[in-house]
Amino acid sequence: MTEYFDVGVFAAAAITLLVITDPPGTPLLAGPGAIAATIVFVREAEGKIGAYLALAAAILLVHIVLFLCLRFAGALIKLIKESGITLLAKVAGLLLAAIAVQLVAESVRGFIAGG
Numbered sequence: 553m554t555e556y557f558d559v560g561v562f563a564a565a566a567i568t569l570l571v572i573t574d575p576p577g578t579p580l581l582a583g584p585g586a587i588a589a590t591i592v593f594v595r596e597a598e599g600k601i602g603a604y605l606a607l608a609a610a611i612l613l614v615h616i617v618l619f620l621c622l623r624f625a626g627a628l629i630k631l632i633k634e635s636g637i638t639l640l641a642k643v644a645g646l647l648l649a650a651i652a653v654q655l656v657a658e659s660v661r662g663f664i665a666g667g
Contacts, residue, residue, distance in 0.1 A: 581618055 590607070597603035621628075629637065 590611070593603075593607050597607065632640070
């Protein structure tokens with residue numbers, strides 16, 4: 553027996569859950585890492601107009617990609633179905649775990665070298 557999900561109801565429930573669980577000031581599309589990276593890149597630009605333009609172009613490109621992802625999310629869900637969503641979630645989790653291990657390893661290496 554195949555179950556079909558109403559994408560509109562699922563999206564409304566997810567948005568409601570996000571609104572309930574996240575504080576109003578927490579950005580939903582740009583997390584603390586993206587904000588910190590932007591601050592670092594602006595600080596490193598040191599008044600160079602080319603660096604500011606490159607950062608602005610990167611931010612614009614990210615916004616375009618986010619718009620396209622959100623705009624076609626319903627069609628993508630219908631295309632890849634539940635098994636594809638599960639696969640993408642597992643791959644994203646694996647990437648997140650790999651990044652976390654790398655950050656911890658670099659921190660330990662830096663701690664040992666510095667102390």
